[in-house]
Amino acid sequence: MSITEIARGYAPPREAESAAGSSGPARADLVRLTPATARGARVPRWLRRTTGPVVLVALWHLASSTGILPAEVLAGPGTVLSSAAKLIESGELQAAIVVSMSRAMTGLAIGGSIGVLLAVLSGLTRLGEDMVDAPMQMLRTVPNVALIPLLIIWFGIGEAPKIALIALATAFPLYLNVYAGIRGVDQSLIEAGRTLGLSRWGLVRHVILPGALPNALVGLRYSLGIAWLALVFGEQINATAGVGYLMANAREFFQTDVIVVCLVVYAFLGLAVDLVVRTLERIFLSWRPSFTGA
Amino acid sequence: MATQLHRRLNAPAAVAVHGLTRSFGTRRVIDNLDLNIQPGEFVALLGASGCGKSTLLRILGDLDPEFSGEVTVPTRRAIAFQAPRLMPWKRVWRNVLLGLPGRPDRARAERALDEVGIGHRADVWPKVLSGGEAQRASLARALVREPDLLLLDEPFAALDALTRLKAQALVAELWQRHGCAVLLVTHDVEEAILLADRVLVMKDGVIAHQESIALPRPRDVADPEFTRIRGELLDWLGVRQGAAH
Structure with missing residues (x-):
């Protein structure tokens, strides 16, 4: 409920006074409360939510067509759409998306597995914590992008440094969140599990890991977000295919329309993976008291 | 009594505690405590908050190994806690x-x-259970293990008054059917007298007083004998009826 609704519920509305007047003597200290359904049809939520972006695009179009926004600075939405259509028709865009997507997913698979593995190790054992946690906490403060020169020296300029960068960047959010999730499992549930006769492995499987799952999914969401960021940086390293390559090429020829198309593609890829995480949450977290998704 | 039938003939005491001491820092919460519980016996443990009754229960449930003394308990134990502690x-x-x-x-x-x-x-998921239902589920989880000793740590404390009455009747019935020894930790004197064969009062780290309840079951709160026992137990707990010191 929004603040305006609360205010409406408690402030004496004028129509309430007239309604009270019709059914009896009006009392200044009484207020008739209107149920939400009687407050009249309002603009549907989806319509309200789409208004903002639509207005923005309209302004952009207006600025481009009147010449306030020159095409060398930013191409208009019409040009962007037509160049997107051209890129799709030639198959360039799809090919680039497939390449970029597989880079991001390969990097995430490698980095994510490493992050989760290390988190489980340091979350579950004292020895693991002592060995793993301190270096991880230190390394996570190093900006990943600053490692690009090193990665190029180590892995050359092919696919390897790009994937390594994504793997490095995605390992940390998963590590931190899974570790926090494991350590944050309700101690009383672990105790209950022990009294029920669960073995150490049983506790891990039935109590600790399911208890850490909400945090793990938060970590996955961060990691996916960072995977795209790392991808953008990674694809600046001498790419010969992928969305980043399309962008670098477009930069050479001042094709701002193609750059915008690529930006939109990045945005949609980000949205798509967010949708994947939401779906995972819907499937795996329906037991949560705070869960309202389904 | 139904419990008699379930007693194992060759079995020694279900719980045997001798010279039990548990300290937190320099404070001795349990100080040289002795306690025996017979197989199938229902024992209620009363005491003011912080007197160590939950600590005793945790030791018997093997949740707290930091004690000294001799403690023997059945291998098959089950605990129901104040919170149901279901895995959500x-x-x-x-x-x-x-x-x-x-x-x-x-x-x-x-x-x-x-x-x-x-x-x-x-x-269903545990989140949709009411408080009473969750506590029942927790009891089912304890009893499905066919325990020889059931430890109940204030399992009704968080329930509303009506639900609590029903849950108490349920526990009495389940105990008679399963015939396990029960240790019920509670701060509710009436609950203790309603359910237990024997009521213990814990004070200064030891069992300061015990009272065998010979009233026929099901018990009636309005019974004058019930009232007498309650008065006596309240005295031992340092709470005189009608007059607070």
Whole structure:
């Protein structure tokens, strides 16, 4: 409920006074409360939510067509759409998306597995914590992008440094969140599990890991977000295919329309993976008291 | 009494505690305590907050190994806590079977849930259970293990008055059917007299007083003998009826 609704519920509305007047003597200290359904049809939520972006695009179009926004600075939405259509028709865009997507997913698979593995190790054992946690906490403060020169020296300029960068960047959010999730499992549930006769492995499987799952999914969401960021940086390293390559090429020829198309593609890829995480949450977290998704 | 039937003839005491001491820092919460519980006996443990009664229960439940003294308990124990402590990520029937060896036997879980009157809730997440239902599920989870000793740590304290009465009657019934020894930790004197064969009052780290309750079951709060015992126990707890010191 929004603040305006609360205010409406408690402030004496004028129509309430007239309604009270019709059914009896009006009392200044009484207020008739209107149920939400009687407050009249309002603009549907989806319509309200789409208004903002639509207005923005309209302004952009207006600025481009009147010449306030020159095409060398930013191409208009019409040009962007037509160049997107051209890129799709030639198959360039799809090919680039497939390449970029597989880079991001390969990097995430490698980095994510490493992050989760290390988190489980340091979350579950004292020895693991002592060995793993301190270096991880230190390394996570190093900006990943600053490692690009090193990665190029180590892995050359092919696919390897790009994937390594994504793997490095995605390992940390998963590590931190899974570790926090494991350590944050309700101690009383672990105790209950022990009294029920669960073995150490049983506790891990039935109590600790399911208890850490909400945090793990938060970590996955961060990691996916960072995977795209790392991808953008990674694809600046001498790419010969992928969305980043399309962008670098477009930069050479001042094709701002193609750059915008690529930006939109990045945005949609980000949205798509967010949708994947939401779906995972819907499937795996329906037991949560705070869960309202389904 | 039904419990008599279930007593193992060759069995020694279900719980034997001798010279038990547990300190937190320099404070001795339990100080050289002795306690025996017979197989099938229902014992209630009363005491003011912080007197160490929950500590004693945790030691008997093998949740606190930092004690000195001799403690013997049955291998098959079960605990129901004040909070139901159901795993929120497991459906109710899976919660009941958690920790049992072998493949999860759904029919067994359903029988246990039927016994506590919530068989129809087997398939839901714990989050949708009411407080009373969750506590029943927790009892089903304890009893499905066929324990020789059931430890109850203020299991009714968080329930509303009506639900609590029903839950108490349920525990009395389940105990008579299963015949396990029960140690009920509570701060409710009436609850202790209603349910127990023997009521212990814990004070200064030892069992300061014990009272065998010979009243016929089911017991009536309005019985004058009931009132007399209650007065006496309240005296031992340092709370005189009508006059607070």
